[in-house]
Amino acid sequence: MNDETENPDISSDDAAAEDAWAAALAEQDEEENNAPQAEPAELDEFTDPVPHVPGEENLDVILDIPVTISMEIGRSKISIRNLLQLNQGSVVELDRLAGEPMDVLVNGTLIAHGEVVVVNEKFGIRLTDVISAQERIKKLK
Incomplete structure (x- = not known):
């Protein structure tokens, strides 16, 4: 059929x-x-032309990566009800005392503390305490 x-x-x-x-x-x-079947390639064993010495990593690869640096005066937690009531002239109390150093953050990670300065009519920050790399790594864990 x-x-x-x-x-x-x-x-x-x-x-x-x-x-x-x-x-x-x-x-x-x-x-x-x-069709011909693929065969595994024989590759030479990779050897590093420059022996790796701990602590002497080549950072040239990452030096041009942009990061965001920010300074934080302080923080405050408020309810949504109070947030909605904020208007011009409202005052929000922060968790820091006047004169305390500001936090310097890179991509949200604390790297230093500093104090506000004015340079050429612009705000800046003078670093007073830089967090060591070991301490920053400990905080990540």
């Missing part, structure tokens, strides 16, 4: 298209089965 007698809804054009697709898929399967 042909396809037309098995399914009267399929025309001879549709049956021809199905036959063409079946032939194309069979040809593709045959090509895939006869």
Whole structure:
């Protein structure tokens, strides 16, 4: 029996298209089965041309990566109700005393403390205490 007698809804054009697709898929399967198989490559063992000395890493790769530095005067937690009531002239109490050093953050990580200075009519910060790399790593863990 042909396809037309098995399914009267399929025309001879549709049956021809199905036959063409079946032939194309069979040809593709045959090509895939006869294709040469990939073999693992033999690679030379990687050796570092400059021996690695701990503490003397080459940082040139990361020196041009931009980071965000920010200074934080202080923080405060308030409810959403109080937040919605803030308007011009409102005062928000911070968790720091006047004269305490500000936090210097790089990408949100504390790296130093400092005091506010004015240089050429612009605010700046003079670093008074820099957090050591070991202490910053300890805080990450």
